[in-house]
Amino acid sequence: MVSKEPTDEALRSLIDHFPKSSLLISKEDLIPYSFDATATFYQPPLAVLFPSSIADIQWILQWAKANHACILPRGSGTSLSGAVVPQKNSIVLSMAKWNKILEIDRNNLTILVEPGVTTQSVQEEADKLSLFYPPDPGSYKISTIGGNVGHNSGGIRGLKYGVTRNYVLGLEVILPTGQLLWLGNKCMKDSAGYSLKDLFIGSEGTLGIVSKVLLRLIPKPQERQVILASFSTLEAAAEATSAIINAALIPSALEFLDRKTIDCIEQYNPAGFPKESEAVLLIESDGHPQAVRDEIVCILKVLQLYNPLDIKIAEEPKDQEQLWKARKVAFSALARKAPTVLLEDITVPRSALAEMIRKIQQISSQYGVEIAVYAHMGDGNLHPVFLADEQNEDLMEKVYRAMKEIFLYAIKLGGTITGEHGVGLAKKEFLAYQYNKEEFQLLKSIKKILDPDNLLNPGKIFD
């Protein structure tokens, strides 16, 4: 279906159906919904709807189908792939007010939430019961669980605890046809047929609208310690990471920041990162106190082999929190460096980290494009950040070429073009390099089955 401008009559029926407070149509209201946290994409929607019931969502889906419009579910708009940038004639379906925690089941260690609940609220709620919800994206204070499910969001603890998918036990989903499904259950194991819920996790709102999420909680680790190790080269930090993994040590977080990133973070809010290093590793071990102590000793032994400039251990929660807080603002803080920052998200097998970092440095100097790097190093998930300027066409062209080369090289190393941000608009062009024709066709046919009229977030992931 090709999206077309709805008729005046159709718009009137839309306006008449919803109260003024739940349907926004003024340009002053639409402009602020024309972007997400990705640079360069911009398109105001046709309207913004705050649904008050499942019936509202079913009605708007029908309306969209009848009037050749499309529906874009949205949480807080912090996505980094253009996934919630509207297409023409999109109705943004804001789930931000569906933000209640519906049930905490202490017996089964589960939490049932509405999709607009923030990641931080879930973490805090779990913490009150000495439980733990590990997925921890940088925007956790405002990112919503619905958005996390849509992007299969990761974060700093992915190495040991995995990503959002690993904690979703069930989903309530409204299909583009209006059909309401409950997928999953409170069981820890379920082998009954295809895992339908998994299809919706990471689907970027293209297959269904998530209206409830059942999440798994785990016991809160008793103890944490954080190592801050600094190195004179990026490769030394990358090699140390590969060696830690090779030694079968799996800390809860193993993060990497380069000099440019550290400088920007320190400008925003000094966290005490060392001044003289080219790269730092932030490594967190958590669990039973004795296990943490043992793991820290082992990690320190490995680190020593790669000539660190300095090693510090933060044992106090206050100091640890300061370091993690600093780490989480890395992307935004880097925007101090350039008018336009483009954040990328490649992941490579962990043995190939040093090689990938060398390649990024080489591409940076080859194209004359400044690239900062920070990474969930333990996951092999690198975030090269292109420091660019939208107004400078020549530079943007070089950035684009450099970016493409980085993607191709990551794929060549057996990696992927996105580890946690999703494809959205930003990377759909490169998806074809990762999948062959048949695989690509299979992806498209799944969309076709679930959303035959192409109502939900069309033009994302692929055309």
Added chain:
Amino acid sequence: MNNLNSRFSLLSLDPTIIQKCIHCGMCLPSCPTYQETKIERNSPRGRISLMRAIAEKRMDLTELFAHELYFCLGCLACQTACPVGVDYKTLFEASRQDIEKSQILNNPLRQIARTALIRFLFRSSFRLRTFGKMLRVYQSIGLDRLVPYLPFIPAKLKDMMAQLPPIASHFSSELIQPRETPFHTKVRWKVGLLTGCVQDLVYSKINRDTVDVLLYNGCEVICPPHQGCCGSLHAHNGELKTAQLLAQKLMDAFPLNELDALITNAAGCGSHLKHFSNLFPPGTPWRKKAEEWDKKVFDIHEWLVKIGFSKPKLTDTSQPQPVVTYHDACHLCHGQKIKNEPRIILNSLPFIRFVELEESDHCCGSAGIYNILQPEMAHKLLNKKIAKIKQTAASILCTANPGCLLFIEKGLKKQQLNIQTVHPISLLAQWYKMANPGEPTPQKNQEKLAIPK
């Protein structure tokens, strides 16, 4: 004036100030209005996207935009939260200046209120004082209690009259000599004290306490009578020309070259007083003077910590031991980045138990005249604040801005909570007095602060 106007107009503003916003959303959790409505237009990144649309001529300055900019509290919490360093204050002031120039919100009632308040009353210290005296008489003979029963006064006006603060029995100049010198220690610094306008009328006692504290710490205090408004109110409400005139008047009132520092104790004023140079075009004599001025302005807490203030020594364990909490006034913690200093001072007081207030840096809803213009949102925020204050079980709430003090005090009274609202410096002054009961004091008309346990 042209340069000034261009700095404060969205259309001629340096575009990089707006482009800096990468819409990452890190500001959203800090924004009081967004947190209440969950509508993007009511968020910092939403407002900036509209400013950008206007600056890039994709949108005209509209009435809805204008209302939105007056729906923003200007609390600057977003500026603290922003890792990119977007200068929201400049964008906010430029937008409001454009709105006022466009006259898009003009209606007779608004015109009368703005002219009466911003252009007439707060422009002259004489008029403000005269108004203050009239108000004092009106309140002291009990007319204010009669007003709600007078049928010929419209309800809206009654509401506004109910918001009027209680005027102090003495203004600052009646409590403070133009020059006061420490009596028990040698002079280490010579400082000017800015008495403010609302502070002068309503909380002159805080100004007196500030002088006492400065004297205890070896500061000679120069305090010209009749200083008037600093122009902060005007700058935040798009009246930059008047703000400029008031800044000039105030700078002329002080012997700037002789002073080590200019001390302010009102958060809202301080945040404006430290940036007078922004009001004058580069290269002009006033700009030069304003730059000198800016360097010398210190918030009282900041100054005391900088000079190493003496901690009150209290040995009498029979003294009250109150639980004290602290609300960060927006223009102190976000506007001036002063968070630790008031806590250092409060924690230096022997026998108090300091309890942190959860979300202490969230706006209380007062925000200058916001509580009068947007009472619904203001009261939502106030109720949230009071609920948090209750959680602390404190008997004293400290905060360092007259607007916050008034608004929170009113809210606490309404809920019949027996919690005292005090400026941290008043508490420090009281502790000095308890520690040095025999010392002479230059203070006139002193009322003793009743300290609840």
